[in-house]
Amino acid sequence: MKPDASPTAIASDASSVDNxxxxxxxxxxxxxxxxxxxxGRLAVYAMLERKIIPAIRxxxxxxxxxxxxxxxxxxxxxxSVSGLDWNPEVKVLT
Numbered sequence: 001m002k003p004d005a006s007p008t009a010i011a012s013d014a015s016s017v018d019n020x021x022x023x024x025x026x027x028x029x030x031x032x033x034x035x036x037x038x039x040g041r042l043a044v045y046a047m048l049e050r051k052i053i054p055a056i057r058x059x060x061x062x063x064x065x066x067x068x069x070x071x072x073x074x075x076x077x078x079x080s081v082s083g084l085d086w087n088p089e090v091k092v093l094t
Contacts, residue, residue: 025066026065026066026067027063027064027065027066028064028065028066028069028070029064030044030045030048030062030064033053033064033069036073045062048062048064052077053069053072053077054068054069054071054072055068055069
């Protein structure tokens with residue numbers, strides 16, 4: 001972005017970033033999820049921490065794939081109906 005750019009050019013740059021972010025990327029941002037769900041970013045982070053939204057924590061970053069999020073969005077967060085029970089806990093026998 002040029003320092004002497006007009007507000008229209010800045011808005012145009014921002015909208016093209018939003019379009020690129022929402023269409024071309026394999027990942028989806030927290031800000032985009034917040035917009036789509038009409039909630040705040042902190043609420044999205046809380047949902048990520050509680051594992052409501054499918055994502056992977058990598059250090060301080062959250063990696064959210066567009067495919068996994070959109071599947072979650074289409075199914076209202078319900079687990080897939082594969083006939084198998086999903087149990088995230090693993091018991092170690094000693």
